[in-house]
Amino acid sequence: MLKLSKKVEYGLIAIRHIASVNNQISTVKEISEKYSIPSDVLAKVMQKLTKGKLITSHQGAMGGYTLARGADQISVMNVISVIEGSQMGIAQCFSEEPENCSIYLNCTIKNPLGKIQHNLELVFNSMKVSEIV
């Protein structure tokens, strides 16, 4: 609970790695071996990051990945959103239809939790990959 998924961690490690080698093209094999990450899992993470336009893929032999923008313009929140495929929500009613929560109408904590949600967004948005290198 309240834990980042391994996929997100792998994504952060990979992006930070590419930034650390000055945005030179990097492969899944290279990264997975260097950080002991299962290559199949990392491969799918990279594909999601590509679809999310955080990195750019270069297919074929001698291919790999490079960053799609500066490391100072990629936040932890960006990585979370792209990999999870949805907005981060501290409670059900923030990430899906509020009506899905059977308690919604009687709920007395959604507003205060909204404040917490907002503060968490500030934290994740303000931490950029460039600070991690």
Next chain:
Amino acid sequence: MLKLSKKVEYGLIAIRHIASVNNQISTVKEISEKYSIPSDVLAKVMQKLTKGKLITSHQGAMGGYTLARGADQISVMNVISVIEGSQMGIAQCFSEEPENCSIYLNCTIKNPLGKIQHNLELVFNSMKVSEIV
């Protein structure tokens, strides 16, 4: 991912409720009906909050629960810790033995994630139940 559990939400709703009726004794039945919470689930949540000394139980007929301290001295973090039974950790290495993570030695993001962890703790610690009433 990064979502509070229903147990925690139920705990917050219950504690807020007791505070809202000026710390008068309140029963599981009363709270579960008022907020449409499954009573069995709420019952176990209340037992955990009791063991965690956030609320006090009064057994037997005419029994129920009251707060064990002022609503301004119960934080959202307190509720999370007591109900989850462990410290909140944004990554495995913050809530259990770091060695459990097979990547730990090669991990390049644990320090930056530590900063995020610290900021999240600030957010959850600063929000008190008294602000929710």
Next chain:
DNA sequence: TTAAATACGACTTGTGTAGTCCTATTTCAT
């Protein structure tokens, strides 16, 4: 003595996480 309440363990069901396996496609280099 009875009824109302908490205490607590066992169980089921559903969802999500992490990882594996297999195949297709793209592209560079020979």
Next chain:
DNA sequence: ATGAAATAGGACTACACAAGTCGTATTTAA
């Protein structure tokens, strides 16, 4: 052309956790 190196992506398994249900024991006021 061909083969090797790389990304693309679907199908599947194993496991852990979340949420809820059920049954029973214990406590205590009236």
